[in-house]
Amino acid sequence: MADPVSRELFARASKVIPGGVNSPVRAFRAVGGEPIFIKEAHGSMLVGADGTEYVDYIGSWGPMILGHAHPDVVAAIQRAAEKGSSYGAPTEAEITMAERIRDAVPSMEMSRLVSSGTEATMGALRLARGFTGRDLIVKCIGGYHGGADYLLVKGGSGLATLGEPDSAGVPSAIAATTAVVPYNDAYALEQLFAERGGEIAAVIFEPIAGNMGCIPPDPVWLDALRTQTQNHGALLICDEVMTGFRVAWGGAQALYDIRPDLTCLGKIIGGGLPVGAYGGRTDIMKKVAPVGPVYQAGTLSGNPLAVAAGLETLELLLRPGVYEDLEHKGDQVQALIEQHAGAGGVPITVQRVGSMLTAFFRGKAIRNWDEAADTDRDAFGRWHAALLENGVYWPPSQFEAAFVSLAHDAEALAKTSRAFKAAFAAL
Ligand code: KE4
Secondary structure, eight states: OOOHHHHHHHHHHHHHSGGGSSSGGGGOTTTOSOOOOEEEEEBTEEEETTSOEEEESOGGGTTOTTOBTOHHHHHHHHHHHTTOSOOSSOOHHHHHHHHHHHHHSTTOSEEEEESSHHHHHHHHHHHHHHHHOOOEEEEEETOOOOSOGGGOBSOOHHHHHHTOSBOTTOOHHHHTTEEEEETTOHHHHHHHHHHHGGGEEEEEEOSSBOBTBOBOOOHHHHHHHHHHHHHTTOEEEEEOTTTTTTSSTTOHHHHTTOOOSEEEEOGGGGTTSSOEEEEEOHHHHTTBTTTSSBOOOOTTTTOHHHHHHHHHHHHHHTSTTHHHHHHHHHHHHHHHHHHHHHHHTOOOEEEEETTEEEEESSSSOOOSHHHHHSSOHHHHHHHHHHHHHTTEEOOSSTTSOEEOOTTOOHHHHHHHHHHHHHHHHHO
């Protein structure tokens, strides 16, 4: 049960904002109850509207890998703000960001900054269609790549939670330009290419699925993605909005040795401020306006404050041992879930890559959307509510990944352990 202050705020919000939230998943509809409103955050902690502190495993859905309100990031934003908040003209910092992205993710020889992950995937897909002269795009059932019409086809994340494979308002003619295959299904992909390979502009996929819960890729699947696109003249687009700089400095493509044609980034590269990016092979990126015929633009693209926050965040992620530390912290959280679930006799499968993980309420491994949907969401909802009662704010959906930050210290993990113990016992 949400605290009285949050309940009052939610009632007020619901009068002027659809569902009382600015993004559906925040409304707690997947877990029941009403959302806890947040008034501030620091390190690994969220502070609720009534002052209650929670160990945070949402991490703003990925960006807050350093923890909240990191002093160096705050200072970088303050310094930038004192010089003005937006110019609508190029700055040196944007060059530095593009160079930093290229150095970290070598497949991104050139990149364009935008203001969200949705814009990044929209830009990449329009570019793929413009470059290939083809219309059909392919995505995975349960994959989520933001809110563009042609991507809201059997979506994951919020859409999956809503149980609506398509969104209202998406014209059927637009939806028909998107084909879907199950995640980790190389055979289905090969079949689709055999039937329609000549029509396919691109395949866009999450190299680690995060929007149906955390599902690592099968090596055969990864190989089929690269082989099939290569053999049929289609582009391979890695949507690393969530995994970029999360699972490794070079993202999931570094972890699994993938060489995509285009990559989408977001979240962490903005350090909590609105930044997305798409980029890839120079010959493809040179099709983007103003040098090429594929138009894409944005008033606040490359915004000085957002780029300052992103550059400082990336700088701090370059420190030695950061990803080993994130791996260790992620491993500790996984071990705590398994320990306390086991003690409570609750069938749980934890799937994790580095510091992103999901506790699936199912006793078997999950490889795709259908298996993710075969989870006990009622139990998940009760577990989520019990965690909140015990001071842990876990992502309010079975179909989301949880995120551990560098700020999750021994004290935060001890609080988490006590909350896991109480929550599993309460099931
Ligand atoms: P945004 O437009 O929300 O910045 O990014 C869209 C997006 C694109 N690609 C991937 C792989 C993503 O995970 C996302 C957004 N992720 C969700 C969390 N699963 C955002 C949370 C929300 O919708 O409120």
